[in-house]
Amino acid sequence: MKILHISDLHFPKKLPLFSLRGKAIVGYLSYRLRRKSKHPLVLISAMVEAISKLEYDALIISGDLTNVSHPGEFQNAKEILSPLLTEKTFIIPGNHDRYHKRAVGPNPLFEKTFSEWLGTSLDSKLYIRSKKIGGKLFIGWDSNYAIPRITASGYVSPEIIDKTLNHVTEPYVLVCHHPLWNPKTEIESKTHQMTNRAEVVEKLKTNPPELYLHGHTHTNWVKLPGPNTSFPIVNSASSTRLSDRNHECGFHLIEMEKSTHYRRFIYSEDKFIETNPIFYEESEGVI
Ligand SMILES: [Fe+2]
Ligand SMILES: [Fe+2]
Numbered sequence: 001m002k003i004l005h006i007s008d009l010h011f012p013k014k015l016p017l018f019s020l021r022g023k024a025i026v027g028y029l030s031y032r033l034r035r036k037s038k039h040p041l042v043l044i045s046a047m048v049e050a051i052s053k054l055e056y057d058a059l060i061i062s063g064d065l066t067n068v069s070h071p072g073e074f075q076n077a078k079e080i081l082s083p084l085l086t087e088k089t090f091i092i093p094g095n096h097d098r099y100h101k102r103a104v105g106p107n108p109l110f111e112k113t114f115s116e117w118l119g120t121s122l123d124s125k126l127y128i129r130s131k132k133i134g135g136k137l138f139i140g141w142d143s144n145y146a147i148p149r150i151t152a153s154g155y156v157s158p159e160i161i162d163k164t165l166n167h168v169t170e171p172y173v174l175v176c177h178h179p180l181w182n183p184k185t186e187i188e189s190k191t192h193q194m195t196n197r198a199e200v201v202e203k204l205k206t207n208p209p210e211l212y213l214h215g216h217t218h219t220n221w222v223k224l225p226g227p228n229t230s231f232p233i234v235n236s237a238s239s240t241r242l243s244d245r246n247h248e249c250g251f252h253l254i255e256m257e258k259s260t261h262y263r264r265f266i267y268s269e270d271k272f273i274e275t276n277p278i279f280y281e282e283s284e285g286v287i
């Protein structure tokens with residue numbers, strides 16, 4: 001099973017200011033000023049081209065396809081990704097895809113735009129989605145909630161965890177936007193992290209996934225299995241961002257056979273090239 005994992009695409013889209021409301025105005029201006037230049041279009045085209053040429057069984061996108069959950073951004077994201085949207089694709093939302101109430105319900109833009117690639121809902125009230133790709137079970141959670149303040153924290157309710165664990169009777173890969181673990185050099189603030197991740201880690205011990213895929217913190221890593229999380233944790237954010245001193249960006253191709261092999265691809269001189277993954281032991285970071 002070859003799993004291609006990309007995350008935090010934050011596709012750039014020029015938006016008319018009058019079409020924005022509330023915190024989306026502040027969020028959009030901050031994105032235009034600080035982050036837009038970090039996600040150049042040449043890199044985005046190079047990423048789509050690189051992925052099209054790779055051999056994989058499943059393509060997993062772990063959220064943040066947009067910046068402020070604007071309808072124009074969702075459409076743009078779908079158009080850019082269209083060559084990659086197939087029966088092999090599984091997508092979950094990130095906090096930027098749930099930027100305000102309109103993006104949550106009752107007719108959420110994320111679900112409307114990407115319905116074909118979100119898998120099957122296991123519960124009418126909770127976001128637990130499953131999809132079998134190439135015989136492998138993928139479970140997707142939504143760890144985001146739309147709140148009026150500009151924070152990026154996350155939460156997964158105990159109910160979601162319990163229902164998932166009761167449902168799953170075979171090996172599975174868990175996909176969720178927020179990290180469960182950070183390297184000591186990449187500690188997240190309280191307004192950025194999943195607030196109850198210690199609880200999530202504890203509950204997952206009864207039926208752990210084979211692999212946990214996430215994004216949110218825009219720098220890549222692979223946390224190897226350890227005493228608290230017996231499964232590897234892979235961060236592929238941001239796959240469309242230029243790397244710099246504080247951001248090691250790119251994506252991963254994870255080959256799960258008898259043992260798991262990790263391949264990492266980064267943007268360099270107008271194309272994506274393969275390089276060494278960034279590995280950590282669990283003890284080199286915190287839950
Ligand atoms: Fe992000
Ligand atoms: Fe995020």
